[in-house]
Amino acid sequence: MNLLLIRLIIFGLLLFAGLKLYRMYRAWKLEREELLENDPDQEGGKMVRCTWCQVHVPETEALRDKGEWFCSSAHRDRYLEEQKPDD
Known part of the structure; x- marks a missing residue:
């Protein structure tokens, strides 16, 4: 029983850490896209x-x-x- 509880806790922590990392990556990606979108040097033209x-x-x-x-x-x-x- 103790081993099952430890596995569940470890699985929960890994899931939490994975979700946290995914959210951080998504926020970083959105910030980067916003910076590139607003960068006048990247602005193309005809x-x-x-x-x-x-x-x-x-x-x-x-x-x-x-x-x-x-x-x-x-x-x-x-x-x-x-x-x-x-x-």
């Missing part, structure tokens, strides 16, 4: 393709000229030079 080199860059960092997107002013200038009609 990506656009450079007309000259076809590289994708964030829209906030891209340059736009005549309806086309460019990753740098050098690529914009080279593209616009090519588009000029030859006289």
Whole structure:
């Protein structure tokens, strides 16, 4: 009888500890997701393709000229030079 009671107590303690650990993990996971959700560095944005080199860059960092997107002013200038009609 004493052995059965000891086993039940141990089982109860293990169950309690397991539930406590699960709750701690769930709270940690929710906090982490909330931090990642509110982190401005993780915030994405619309990506656009450079007309000259076809590289994708964030829209906030891209340059736009005549309806086309460019990753740098050098690529914009080279593209616009090519588009000029030859006289």
